[in-house]
Amino acid sequence: MLAGNDLTIRRGAITALQGVSLQLRPGQVFGVLGPNGAGKSTLLAALSGELVPSAGHVVLQGRALADWPDLERARCLAVLPQSSTLNFAFRVADVVAMGRLPHRTGRRADTAIVEAALAAADAQHLAARSYLKLSGGERQRVHLARVLAQLWPGGPGRVLLLDEPTSMLDPAHQHSILQTVRGFAAQGGAAMVILHDLNLAARYCDRILLLKDGRPHAEGVVDEVLRAKPLEAVFGLDVLVQRHPERGHPLIIAR
């Protein structure tokens, strides 16, 4: 659905990303892992059209991303940033309604969509609150509802990119955000999520890309990639990989 082919991004003399290829497929959650400065956010910026690659290209539904008109692109590709700098006292429902700005569905339909998106992000109880009065975790859920509203009703053809959506959240909220992302994929959407927590990646991702110094180190299904050797090579961390006793996915423990 969204594919990056041999992406290279240079900033002056620095090569932030080199020769990265990936495919986001309907129904899948694609994880991107790597140490700080590995180029994860740069990759996300290239995939969203924010950065123009120096080489390689991004294709959204068979059409080069750069050829998409802004509004049409926004209707099927959304980005959840790591944190937002919104500093104005909007009502939560109004923040979520901004996700409908690229659409012309009318006010009544939008109101219903905002409500449904808030419910999907487990944040409907916040609807009437002021955004500035929310905690970091609540704000993140509001923005998740916003991008869900942007891609509503989800399904095939919709792509969601998430930049470390769990970095500022407590464990319960980390899981609730990623469960919502899984729900989005279950409807046929494609998601890419940058994560720092290996075990969250093991649990919620279908495929994983390991980045190191801007280059792809390993890419494949979770069981292939989350092994001791590639993890040590990328993170410089000696780990023990076990099986989750109930779910069977890899469980990564630092030695």
Place this chain on the structure above:
Amino acid sequence: MGSLVPARLLFVVLALLLLIAIWLSLALGPLNLALGDSLAAAFRLLGAPIERAGLEQAELVLAQIRLPRTLLGCAAGAVLALCGVAMQGLFRNPLADPGLVGVSSGAALGAAVAIVGATFVPGLPLIWEPYLLSAFAFIGGLGVTLLVYRLGRRDGQTHVATMLLSGIALTALAGAVVGLFTYLADDRTLRSLTFWNLGSLNGASYARLWPLLLITIAVAFWLPQRAKALNALLLGESEARHLGFDVERIKRELVVCTALGVGAAVAAAGLIGFVGLVVPHLMRLLVGPDHRLLLPASALAGASLLLLADVAARLVIAPAELPIGIVTALLGAPFFLYLLLRERV
């Protein structure tokens, strides 16, 4: 979209407030017209067949002095408030104000260059002067807006401290150049220059009114069409881009719009500070930050506030009058300090 006060009620109240402000501005002044007389004369001007003793004088005062002054106040107040909203959206910070970040001083510098420059061009048709002033004030305002924007931004973020400090530096710089002109100026030029620095609606004329009125109408039509884009910009530039907006273009348009509006206001009425800060803040408290309501509410409230400030400026030490910039600064500066302390930027 929710707001704290029912939006319709607020707009009715704001419209009534503006009508009252217009009436007071037409009626009050060194030569006090009875409130009824001013109303009757206003209707006569509009073509109503009212005959009464002494109305001719009222009509003359109204048509030649009070009416252009009132319209000038309306336009300047509305355009300054609108530009304040635009700047705060552009910088994504509620403390951005054309006066504080130096845009007004840049415009004043442009106007000063025009005034002093005009004395070196003998035979310049007088009718051109207001337009030349507007053009130069626009160029000065545009230059400073671009400069502050470039200085205040790093890695896609606005640094409030840098922005305000560059504003101080640029204000000082513009002030120094205007000061230099003042020092070297002859008497007539000196009067004009002092006028720009303090801001006043005194001496309003139709010639001075037209450029400002045209630009105000253009800004008032154009900005509300960008209300949704401004809302999206508050989320962040990347977020606005991901929502399908051409952010670079909107930013350019906002900068040009602000420079035009502030430039025209400064050219017509001099430096009037804090209107662009106080009015959007008060309106945001009442209608919330949604630009679809905030822009029209700020335009109405800005016009009313400036008219009332002008009435106060005329009455406080009558028959002399205060420059209106002093009145707005006396009200606005403490308000700004209050905001700074509350937000702890």
